[in-house]
Amino acid sequence: MLASRLIAHRGCSLLAPENTLAAMSLSKKLGVDWVELDANLMGDGTVVVFHDDRLERLTNGQGMLMDLSVEDLAGLDAGSHFSAAYQGETIPTLEQMLKQLDRDQLGLNLEIKCYPSFTAEQIVLPVIALLERHWTAFERLIISCFETEVLTLIRQHKPDWPLGQLWEELPSDWQTTVEQLNAVSVHLDHTTLTNAQAKAIKQSGLDLYVYTVNDKTTAKRLFDMGVDGIFTDDPTLF
């Protein structure tokens, strides 16, 4: 298994504002080995760590992330939505984030978001360049995405980087997709996973990770089914 049993989802998003440098520092402090984050794109081509395509849920700004450029980040508060203690926390660039996580020797599941406002190529090429420059250990990395097109593009450029295919629900042709990608893992919504699917995925030699699990009973049931690791918003629950 490449990742660990507990992967801090968006950092520890029940304990700190999701996808921020503070959330990742807290994950490290809590002894988590792996974190998950969402890579996203701004209009000037800067890759940032941010889940949504719009600003309202997570910041004091309004409108589309795509309408912003890197100069706008300093004026956006991405911490107050969580609590006053995090006021002034900003949306990190992927470059800032990779430097921190690599320095902290954390494992990283880098999920690439691919919204309709940009193309696969627009986000994949800068993500590859940033990882080449700022990531030192590829045994501590899995790149995942819901869009197979994005992963296929990465595979064309990087024959040996570890890729994980994300699905809400396992499609009937999953084996063809993971074979063509030469993926290392399958990542699923745990509420859709059946025993038979878990068994088949494990039999094919892939790692199986599921999101998002925030209670012990469910986690135990999933591990008993053969799941390798869970994405959780609060690793202290386990």
Ligand code: G3P
């Ligand atoms: O990577 C697992 C999970 O994060 C996928 O869904 O919406 O939380 O990014 P989402």
Ligand code: MG
């Ligand atoms: Mg995610």
